[in-house]
Amino acid sequence: MLKEQEINLVTLIEYFGSEDECRNHLRKLRWPNGVRCLRCDSDEVPWLKEQKKHQCKSCRYQFSVTAGTIFHDTHLPLWKWYLAVYLIVEAKKGISANQLKRTIAVSYKTAWYLAHRIRAALKQVDAQHVKGIVEVDETFVGGEVEGKGRGYKGNKTVVVGAMQRGGNICLQVVRGTDRETLHGFIRENTAGNTEAIYTDEWPAYRGIADEDTKHEAVKHRDKEWTRGDVHTNSIENVWSLLKRSIVGSYHQVSAKHLDAYLDELEFRFNNRENPFMFRDALCKLLVAETLPYEKLITDS
Numbered sequence: 001m002l003k004e005q006e007i008n009l010v011t012l013i014e015y016f017g018s019e020d021e022c023r024n025h026l027r028k029l030r031w032p033n034g035v036r037c038l039r040c041d042s043d044e045v046p047w048l049k050e051q052k053k054h055q056c057k058s059c060r061y062q063f064s065v066t067a068g069t070i071f072h073d074t075h076l077p078l079w080k081w082y083l084a085v086y087l088i089v090e091a092k093k094g095i096s097a098n099q100l101k102r103t104i105a106v107s108y109k110t111a112w113y114l115a116h117r118i119r120a121a122l123k124q125v126d127a128q129h130v131k132g133i134v135e136v137d138e139t140f141v142g143g144e145v146e147g148k149g150r151g152y153k154g155n156k157t158v159v160v161g162a163m164q165r166g167g168n169i170c171l172q173v174v175r176g177t178d179r180e181t182l183h184g185f186i187r188e189n190t191a192g193n194t195e196a197i198y199t200d201e202w203p204a205y206r207g208i209a210d211e212d213t214k215h216e217a218v219k220h221r222d223k224e225w226t227r228g229d230v231h232t233n234s235i236e237n238v239w240s241l242l243k244r245s246i247v248g249s250y251h252q253v254s255a256k257h258l259d260a261y262l263d264e265l266e267f268r269f270n271n272r273e274n275p276f277m278f279r280d281a282l283c284k285l286l287v288a289e290t291l292p293y294e295k296l297i298t299d300s
């Protein structure tokens with residue numbers, strides 16, 4: 001049996017190169033204690049080879065291994081799903097829909113939709129709190145407007161991020177860099193007893209300290225990048241990763257979909273030392289809600 005640690009492109013093809021192998025694997029992930037009827041929870045559910053379905057002995061209900069999951073609502077073979085999930089979670093700088101299209105030989109639309117569904121599934125559902133020493137910073141993402149120069153921020157999207165030193169990140173598109181927005185983000189995403197919050201000197205961060213959380217700022221304007229332990233270098237490294245992936249892989253990301261890309265980056269980053277990242281991603285897909293194509297193209 002495959003150890004998830006050994007997942008690479010070669011073992012992926014070796015172990016998950018066929019529909020049957022992927023189905024057997026998904027079955028184990030979905031029902032680690034044995035398959036149960038989706039309708040009545042009975043555990044007597046023999047496999048019907050011809051129909052490729054389980055049939056419940058008590059209620060006669062027939063269901064496939066992927067019934068009711070995101071894997072079910074396409075005609076895409078499971079091994080292509082596996083390959084796409086692998087490519088997305090392993091690509092340090094992300095993978096564009098165009099590259100995915102070429103790599104797994106599907107249409108652009110299929111690749112685009114697939115990548116979006118995988119991203120949506122990877123989204124951290126529970127607000128995860130960062131704690132300890134946390135760096136918070138904001139950045140602007142988006143195109144430059146001709147004649148406005150590089151400093152113009154009018155059509156850019158604001159992303160704010162928090163990173164626990166040596167730990168997880170959380171990233172979010174926000175409407176501005178005002179005090180209310182930034183304080184709201186910090187309160188929502190950092191643990192109440194966070195030891196310290198380090199930011200730059202942007203005035204909107206002022207007043208975020210409380211009795212058990214100190215706040216210190218480096219004065220970037222005075223070319224002060226670090227003061228002892230106080231700096232925002234780690235979150236700034238995340239920004240360069242984000243910008244490299246947008247430039248290098250996605251070319252342009254609409255503000256509308258930026259949040260989804262942030263979720264993907266967040267998942268990859270927060271699982272950077274998790275040997276079970278691929279398996280965990282598949283588990284997330286198994287419980288993910290379906291994301292209709294129409295919703296994806298009409299939501300703002």
Ligand SMILES: [Zn+2]
Pocket residue numbers: 037038039040041042056057058059060061
């Ligand atoms: Zn049943």
